[in-house]
Amino acid sequence: MSAPRRRAGLVGLAGLVGLVGLVGLGGCQQAYYRTMEVFGKEKRDLLIDEVEDTRDSQDAAREEFADALEAFSALTDFEGGDLEALYEQLSERFERSRDRAEDVRDHIREVDRVAQDLFAEWEAELGLYMNQDLRRRSEQQLRETRAQYDRLIAAMRQVEASMEPVLATFQDQVLFLKHNLNARAIASLEDDLPALETNVRQLIARMEASIEEAERFIDRLQGG
Structure with a gap:
């Protein structure tokens, strides 16, 4: 076999392997859902769990960012001492805030993945109804749940976006x-502190709004 044909064959094989991998990932997710159903956990229950985890993750991040702001704000009161110790303290605060932010982002991704799978299943199963009145009621519930979810994920995305400038400022100050x-x-x-304080307060306000939205969404899914 010539070199060009061998390369073409390898490219084709690589593409096939990639496709199988993607199918495999989807298959793993479906297998996970089936396994959880055996234990009485439907997608709705899993989504509630994910939203609760994300709510708790944001609450922990809110505390971490508030503590970090307090540490960075203490720069204004610095009157001499161990600069190395100050640097180590602020560096640790930055790293902990960054880790909390990554945890929040991971949970938001999981929420959206399970939510989209739930809505896709719900919409597909509308076609299984024989009673059209029940179908219409279920379709209306789906629309309302989706609309409330859109508000929830929008609030979560705002939190994601608001974390970035705060982390960037933390990192810049630590590096400097x-x-x-x-x-x-x-x-x-010290010149950067007013803007940092404003950004952190805005972030905390958005986290609190997102947490409240999560509570409302959980209440809806639980039939409250």
Whole structure:
């Protein structure tokens, strides 16, 4: 076999492997759903669990960001001392905030994945109804649940977007301190604190709004 034909064959094989991999991932997800159904967990129950986890993750992140802001705001009160210790403290606060933010992002992805699977299944099963009145009622419930979910995921996306500028400022300040451990560096960082405080307060407000939206959505799914 010539080299070009061998390369073409390898490309085709790679594409096939990639396709099988994607199908496999979808198959794994369906297998997971079937397994959970055996234990009495439908997609609705799984979505409630995911939304609760995301709510709790945001609550933990809210506390972490508030603590980090307090630590960074303490720069204004710095009157000399161990700059290395100050740097280590702020670096740790940044890393913990970054980890919490990543946890929130992961949970939001899981919420959206399960929600889309639930809605797809719900819509497909509308065609199985024999009683048209029940079908219309179920379709109306689907529309209302989707609309409320859209509000929830929009609130969560706002939290995601609001975390980025805060983390960027935390990182910039930590990096600047790392390479400029002196009193002049502390003084120059103080100029960024008003904007940082505004961004963190906005982030916390959006987290609180998202948590409230999550509570309302959970209440709806539980039939409250």
